[in-house]
Amino acid sequence: MSASANIDDAQWREALQTALLAATRDVFPTAGLEQARFGIRTENERIAVLSFHGDNAEGSIGLAVNEEFLVQSHPVPEILSNTNTDELEDWLGELLNRIVGRLKAHLSHQGVDVGMGTPVVLRGASLMVRPQADTRVCAYAFKGADQAYVWSQLRLSRTQVTRGANEPRYAAQGVVIRL
Amino acid sequence: MKILVVDDSSVVRKEIRHVLGHAHDVVEARDGIEGLQGLAEHADIGLVLLDINMPRMNGIEMLERLRAQNHGVPVLLLTTEGHPDLILRARKAGAKAWLVKPVPHDELRRLVDEFGRREMGAAR
Numbered sequence: 602m603s604a605s606a607n608i609d610d611a612q613w614r615e616a617l618q619t620a621l622l623a624a625t626r627d628v629f630p631t632a633g634l635e636q637a638r639f640g641i642r643t644e645n646e647r648i649a650v651l652s653f654h655g656d657n658a659e660g661s662i663g664l665a666v667n668e669e670f671l672v673q674s675h676p677v678p679e680i681l682s683n684t685n686t687d688e689l690e691d692w693l694g695e696l697l698n699r700i701v702g703r704l705k706a707h708l709s710h711q712g713v714d715v716g717m718g719t720p721v722v723l724r725g726a727s728l729m730v731r732p733q734a735d736t737r738v739c740a741y742a743f744k745g746a747d748q749a750y751v752w753s754q755l756r757l758s759r760t761q762v763t764r765g766a767n768e769p770r771y772a773a774q775g776v777v778i779r780l
Numbered sequence: 781m782k783i784l785v786v787d788d789s790s791v792v793r794k795e796i797r798h799v800l801g802h803a804h805d806v807v808e809a810r811d812g813i814e815g816l817q818g819l820a821e822h823a824d825i826g827l828v829l830l831d832i833n834m835p836r837m838n839g840i841e842m843l844e845r846l847r848a849q850n851h852g853v854p855v856l857l858l859t860t861e862g863h864p865d866l867i868l869r870a871r872k873a874g875a876k877a878w879l880v881k882p883v884p885h886d887e888l889r890r891l892v893d894e895f896g897r898r899e900m901g902a903a904r
Contacts, residue, residue, distance in 0.1 A: 772867065
Protein backbone atom coordinates (compact mmCIF):
# COMPACT_ATOMS: atom_id res chain seq x y z
CA MET A 602 0.00 0.00 0.00
CA SER A 603 1.31 3.45 -0.76
CA ALA A 604 0.07 6.73 0.68
CA SER A 605 -2.85 6.34 3.07
CA ALA A 606 -5.16 8.50 5.15
CA ASN A 607 -7.17 7.83 8.29
CA ILE A 608 -10.87 7.23 7.85
CA ASP A 609 -13.21 8.96 10.28
CA ASP A 610 -16.66 7.78 11.36
CA ALA A 611 -18.56 9.82 8.81
CA GLN A 612 -16.38 8.53 6.00
CA TRP A 613 -16.90 5.00 7.26
CA ARG A 614 -20.66 5.33 7.27
CA GLU A 615 -20.57 6.73 3.77
CA ALA A 616 -18.17 4.01 2.59
CA LEU A 617 -20.40 1.25 3.92
CA GLN A 618 -23.56 2.76 2.45
CA THR A 619 -21.91 3.26 -0.90
CA ALA A 620 -20.41 -0.24 -0.92
CA LEU A 621 -23.65 -1.95 0.08
CA LEU A 622 -25.67 -0.05 -2.49
CA ALA A 623 -23.16 -0.75 -5.26
CA ALA A 624 -22.86 -4.43 -4.30
CA THR A 625 -26.63 -4.92 -4.27
CA ARG A 626 -27.00 -3.16 -7.61
CA ASP A 627 -24.29 -5.40 -9.06
CA VAL A 628 -26.33 -8.47 -8.12
CA PHE A 629 -29.79 -6.98 -8.82
CA PRO A 630 -29.09 -4.55 -11.66
CA THR A 631 -32.72 -3.77 -12.39
CA ALA A 632 -33.94 -3.41 -8.79
CA GLY A 633 -34.79 0.00 -7.37
CA LEU A 634 -33.33 0.59 -3.91
CA GLU A 635 -34.14 3.18 -1.29
CA GLN A 636 -32.61 3.78 2.09
CA ALA A 637 -34.59 2.17 4.90
CA ARG A 638 -34.66 2.72 8.63
CA PHE A 639 -32.64 0.05 10.41
CA GLY A 640 -34.59 -2.14 12.79
CA ILE A 641 -36.19 -4.38 10.19
CA ARG A 642 -39.27 -6.46 10.86
CA THR A 643 -40.20 -8.97 8.21
CA GLU A 644 -42.91 -11.58 7.77
CA ASN A 645 -40.94 -13.30 5.02
CA GLU A 646 -40.31 -16.27 7.32
CA ARG A 647 -36.70 -16.55 6.27
CA ILE A 648 -33.69 -14.28 6.05
CA ALA A 649 -30.07 -14.98 5.23
CA VAL A 650 -27.24 -13.54 7.31
CA LEU A 651 -23.52 -13.80 6.79
CA SER A 652 -20.67 -12.52 8.93
CA PHE A 653 -17.44 -11.05 7.67
CA HIS A 654 -14.24 -10.12 9.44
CA GLY A 655 -10.89 -8.53 8.77
CA ASP A 656 -7.85 -7.03 10.46
CA ASN A 657 -9.66 -3.81 11.19
CA ALA A 658 -13.36 -4.48 10.84
CA GLU A 659 -16.01 -7.11 11.35
CA GLY A 660 -19.70 -7.23 10.71
CA SER A 661 -22.60 -8.91 9.06
CA ILE A 662 -24.80 -8.52 6.06
CA GLY A 663 -28.35 -9.73 5.67
CA LEU A 664 -30.94 -10.26 2.96
CA ALA A 665 -34.69 -10.71 3.32
CA VAL A 666 -36.79 -11.28 0.21
CA ASN A 667 -40.04 -13.09 -0.44
CA GLU A 668 -40.45 -16.30 -2.47
CA GLU A 669 -41.66 -14.60 -5.63
CA PHE A 670 -38.65 -12.27 -5.60
CA LEU A 671 -36.34 -15.24 -5.01
CA VAL A 672 -37.68 -17.29 -7.89
CA GLN A 673 -37.71 -14.36 -10.31
CA SER A 674 -34.12 -13.44 -9.44
CA HIS A 675 -32.86 -16.83 -10.61
CA PRO A 676 -31.32 -16.83 -14.11
CA VAL A 677 -33.40 -19.91 -15.00
CA PRO A 678 -36.52 -19.46 -12.84
CA GLU A 679 -38.25 -22.48 -14.35
CA ILE A 680 -35.71 -24.87 -12.78
CA LEU A 681 -36.31 -23.44 -9.31
CA SER A 682 -39.21 -24.99 -7.46
CA ASN A 683 -41.11 -22.47 -5.36
CA THR A 684 -42.38 -25.30 -3.20
CA ASN A 685 -38.96 -26.73 -2.41
CA THR A 686 -37.88 -24.99 0.79
CA ASP A 687 -34.32 -26.31 0.64
CA GLU A 688 -33.82 -24.95 -2.86
CA LEU A 689 -35.24 -21.55 -2.02
CA GLU A 690 -33.05 -21.27 1.06
CA ASP A 691 -30.03 -22.42 -0.90
CA TRP A 692 -30.68 -19.74 -3.53
CA LEU A 693 -31.23 -17.08 -0.86
CA GLY A 694 -27.81 -17.97 0.62
CA GLU A 695 -26.19 -17.90 -2.82
CA LEU A 696 -27.63 -14.45 -3.57
CA LEU A 697 -26.28 -13.18 -0.28
CA ASN A 698 -22.89 -14.72 -1.09
CA ARG A 699 -22.84 -12.79 -4.33
CA ILE A 700 -23.72 -9.50 -2.62
CA VAL A 701 -20.99 -10.06 -0.04
CA GLY A 702 -18.49 -10.93 -2.76
CA ARG A 703 -19.24 -7.58 -4.38
CA LEU A 704 -19.34 -5.77 -1.00
CA LYS A 705 -15.83 -7.04 -0.28
CA ALA A 706 -14.64 -5.67 -3.59
CA HIS A 707 -16.22 -2.27 -2.99
CA LEU A 708 -14.95 -2.09 0.61
CA SER A 709 -11.49 -2.99 -0.62
CA HIS A 710 -11.53 0.18 -2.64
CA GLN A 711 -12.02 1.96 0.69
CA GLY A 712 -8.93 0.26 2.13
CA VAL A 713 -10.65 -2.56 4.03
CA ASP A 714 -10.04 -6.22 3.31
CA VAL A 715 -12.46 -8.69 4.87
CA GLY A 716 -12.96 -12.43 4.76
CA MET A 717 -16.45 -13.87 4.77
CA GLY A 718 -18.15 -16.83 6.39
CA THR A 719 -20.91 -18.93 4.92
CA PRO A 720 -24.53 -17.77 4.87
CA VAL A 721 -26.95 -18.85 7.56
CA VAL A 722 -30.66 -18.90 6.75
CA LEU A 723 -32.94 -18.11 9.67
CA ARG A 724 -36.60 -19.09 9.79
CA GLY A 725 -39.36 -17.62 11.90
CA ALA A 726 -42.94 -16.44 11.71
CA SER A 727 -41.85 -12.86 12.26
CA LEU A 728 -38.22 -11.79 12.30
CA MET A 729 -36.82 -8.57 13.76
CA VAL A 730 -33.32 -7.34 12.97
CA ARG A 731 -31.89 -4.90 15.50
CA PRO A 732 -28.59 -3.03 15.37
CA GLN A 733 -25.82 -4.23 17.68
CA ALA A 734 -23.89 -1.86 19.90
CA ASP A 735 -20.98 0.09 18.41
CA THR A 736 -21.85 -0.77 14.84
CA ARG A 737 -22.29 1.30 11.72
CA VAL A 738 -25.52 0.19 10.15
CA CYS A 739 -27.32 0.80 6.91
CA ALA A 740 -30.27 -0.77 5.15
CA TYR A 741 -31.99 -0.55 1.81
CA ALA A 742 -35.47 -1.62 0.77
CA PHE A 743 -36.20 -3.00 -2.68
CA LYS A 744 -38.76 -0.73 -4.34
CA GLY A 745 -41.93 -2.49 -5.43
CA ALA A 746 -41.14 -5.68 -3.53
CA ASP A 747 -42.98 -6.54 -0.34
CA GLN A 748 -40.72 -6.50 2.74
CA ALA A 749 -37.51 -7.04 0.79
CA TYR A 750 -34.41 -5.62 2.41
CA VAL A 751 -30.65 -5.79 2.38
CA TRP A 752 -28.69 -4.45 5.32
CA SER A 753 -25.25 -4.40 6.85
CA GLN A 754 -23.69 -3.81 10.25
CA LEU A 755 -20.02 -3.08 10.62
CA ARG A 756 -17.86 -2.68 13.71
CA LEU A 757 -14.37 -1.25 13.53
CA SER A 758 -11.56 -2.65 15.64
CA ARG A 759 -9.43 -0.34 17.76
CA THR A 760 -6.70 -0.60 15.21
CA GLN A 761 -6.26 2.54 13.18
CA VAL A 762 -8.00 2.12 9.89
CA THR A 763 -6.37 3.60 6.88
CA ARG A 764 -7.47 4.11 3.34
CA GLY A 765 -4.92 3.09 0.76
CA ALA A 766 -4.34 5.14 -2.32
CA ASN A 767 -3.53 2.12 -4.49
CA GLU A 768 -5.55 -0.80 -3.21
CA PRO A 769 -5.44 -3.94 -5.33
CA ARG A 770 -8.39 -4.12 -7.68
CA TYR A 771 -10.89 -6.94 -7.26
CA ALA A 772 -12.14 -8.79 -10.27
CA ALA A 773 -15.56 -7.47 -11.19
CA GLN A 774 -18.73 -9.52 -11.53
CA GLY A 775 -19.02 -11.46 -14.77
CA VAL A 776 -15.31 -11.05 -15.49
CA VAL A 777 -13.30 -13.95 -16.91
CA ILE A 778 -9.58 -13.89 -16.13
CA ARG A 779 -7.45 -16.30 -18.10
CA LEU A 780 -4.67 -17.59 -15.89
CA MET B 781 -16.87 -34.51 -22.14
CA LYS B 782 -17.42 -35.31 -18.49
CA ILE B 783 -17.43 -32.21 -16.27
CA LEU B 784 -17.14 -32.12 -12.49
CA VAL B 785 -19.06 -29.25 -10.87
CA VAL B 786 -17.96 -28.55 -7.28
CA ASP B 787 -20.23 -26.07 -5.51
CA ASP B 788 -21.99 -26.17 -2.15
CA SER B 789 -25.09 -24.56 -3.66
CA SER B 790 -27.48 -27.17 -5.07
CA VAL B 791 -29.22 -24.44 -7.07
CA VAL B 792 -25.95 -23.41 -8.74
CA ARG B 793 -25.16 -27.05 -9.55
CA LYS B 794 -28.64 -27.44 -10.99
CA GLU B 795 -28.22 -24.29 -13.08
CA ILE B 796 -24.87 -25.49 -14.48
CA ARG B 797 -26.35 -28.90 -15.26
CA HIS B 798 -29.19 -27.09 -17.06
CA VAL B 799 -26.70 -25.01 -19.08
CA LEU B 800 -24.14 -27.74 -19.91
CA GLY B 801 -26.06 -30.99 -19.50
CA HIS B 802 -27.27 -31.10 -23.11
CA ALA B 803 -23.75 -31.33 -24.49
CA HIS B 804 -21.79 -32.77 -21.57
CA ASP B 805 -21.97 -35.36 -18.84
CA VAL B 806 -22.14 -33.42 -15.56
CA VAL B 807 -20.96 -34.92 -12.25
CA GLU B 808 -21.67 -32.99 -9.03
CA ALA B 809 -19.82 -32.53 -5.73
CA ARG B 810 -20.77 -30.37 -2.74
CA ASP B 811 -17.30 -29.44 -1.46
CA GLY B 812 -13.59 -30.00 -2.02
CA ILE B 813 -13.56 -33.36 -0.27
CA GLU B 814 -16.37 -34.70 -2.46
CA GLY B 815 -14.65 -33.11 -5.44
CA LEU B 816 -11.43 -35.06 -4.85
CA GLN B 817 -13.49 -38.22 -4.37
CA GLY B 818 -15.33 -37.53 -7.63
CA LEU B 819 -12.04 -37.20 -9.53
CA ALA B 820 -10.79 -40.45 -7.99
CA GLU B 821 -14.00 -42.25 -9.02
CA HIS B 822 -14.25 -40.78 -12.54
CA ALA B 823 -10.91 -41.01 -14.30
CA ASP B 824 -12.44 -39.58 -17.50
CA ILE B 825 -13.37 -36.16 -16.10
CA GLY B 826 -12.12 -33.61 -18.63
CA LEU B 827 -12.81 -30.35 -16.82
CA VAL B 828 -13.57 -29.09 -13.30
CA LEU B 829 -15.77 -26.07 -12.50
CA LEU B 830 -14.82 -25.17 -8.95
CA ASP B 831 -16.36 -22.79 -6.41
CA ILE B 832 -14.13 -21.30 -3.70
CA ASN B 833 -16.19 -20.68 -0.57
CA MET B 834 -17.43 -24.07 0.57
CA PRO B 835 -17.60 -25.87 3.91
CA ARG B 836 -15.15 -28.66 4.88
CA MET B 837 -12.67 -27.98 2.06
CA ASN B 838 -12.68 -24.83 -0.05
CA GLY B 839 -11.87 -24.66 -3.74
CA ILE B 840 -8.35 -23.30 -3.41
CA GLU B 841 -7.40 -26.11 -1.02
CA MET B 842 -8.85 -28.67 -3.40
CA LEU B 843 -6.97 -27.16 -6.32
CA GLU B 844 -3.68 -27.17 -4.40
CA ARG B 845 -4.18 -30.80 -3.36
CA LEU B 846 -4.85 -31.73 -6.97
CA ARG B 847 -1.62 -30.14 -8.07
CA ALA B 848 0.29 -31.79 -5.22
CA GLN B 849 -0.94 -35.08 -6.69
CA ASN B 850 0.21 -33.94 -10.17
CA HIS B 851 -3.37 -34.25 -11.41
CA GLY B 852 -3.54 -32.47 -14.74
CA VAL B 853 -7.28 -31.92 -15.13
CA PRO B 854 -8.03 -28.32 -16.21
CA VAL B 855 -9.81 -26.28 -13.54
CA LEU B 856 -11.95 -23.19 -14.06
CA LEU B 857 -12.79 -21.36 -10.84
CA LEU B 858 -16.36 -20.10 -10.70
CA THR B 859 -16.82 -17.93 -7.66
CA THR B 860 -18.12 -14.72 -6.09
CA GLU B 861 -14.57 -13.97 -4.90
CA GLY B 862 -12.30 -11.59 -6.74
CA HIS B 863 -9.36 -10.77 -4.48
CA PRO B 864 -6.04 -10.46 -6.35
CA ASP B 865 -4.16 -12.57 -3.75
CA LEU B 866 -6.59 -15.47 -4.23
CA ILE B 867 -6.39 -15.16 -8.00
CA LEU B 868 -2.60 -15.30 -7.79
CA ARG B 869 -2.80 -18.38 -5.56
CA ALA B 870 -5.10 -20.07 -8.04
CA ARG B 871 -2.78 -19.19 -10.89
CA LYS B 872 0.20 -20.69 -9.04
CA ALA B 873 -1.84 -23.84 -8.46
CA GLY B 874 -2.45 -24.11 -12.20
CA ALA B 875 -6.08 -22.98 -12.60
CA LYS B 876 -6.90 -22.14 -16.21
CA ALA B 877 -9.35 -19.31 -15.62
CA TRP B 878 -11.13 -17.31 -12.91
CA LEU B 879 -14.81 -16.59 -13.53
CA VAL B 880 -16.72 -14.21 -11.27
CA LYS B 881 -20.38 -15.21 -10.80
CA PRO B 882 -22.73 -14.73 -12.41
CA VAL B 883 -21.23 -15.70 -15.75
CA PRO B 884 -23.59 -15.42 -18.76
CA HIS B 885 -24.62 -18.90 -19.89
CA ASP B 886 -23.34 -18.46 -23.44
CA GLU B 887 -19.96 -17.41 -22.10
CA LEU B 888 -19.83 -20.41 -19.78
CA ARG B 889 -20.63 -22.80 -22.65
CA ARG B 890 -17.98 -21.13 -24.81
CA LEU B 891 -15.28 -21.38 -22.13
CA VAL B 892 -16.08 -25.01 -21.35
CA ASP B 893 -15.87 -25.84 -25.06
CA GLU B 894 -12.66 -23.87 -25.45
CA PHE B 895 -10.81 -25.42 -22.52
CA GLY B 896 -12.25 -28.84 -23.16
CA ARG B 897 -11.09 -28.73 -26.80
CA ARG B 898 -7.69 -27.38 -25.83
CA GLU B 899 -7.11 -30.16 -23.32
CA MET B 900 -8.39 -32.86 -25.66
CA GLY B 901 -6.03 -31.49 -28.33
CA ALA B 902 -3.09 -31.51 -25.91
CA ALA B 903 -3.84 -35.08 -24.90
CA ARG B 904 -3.62 -36.34 -28.51
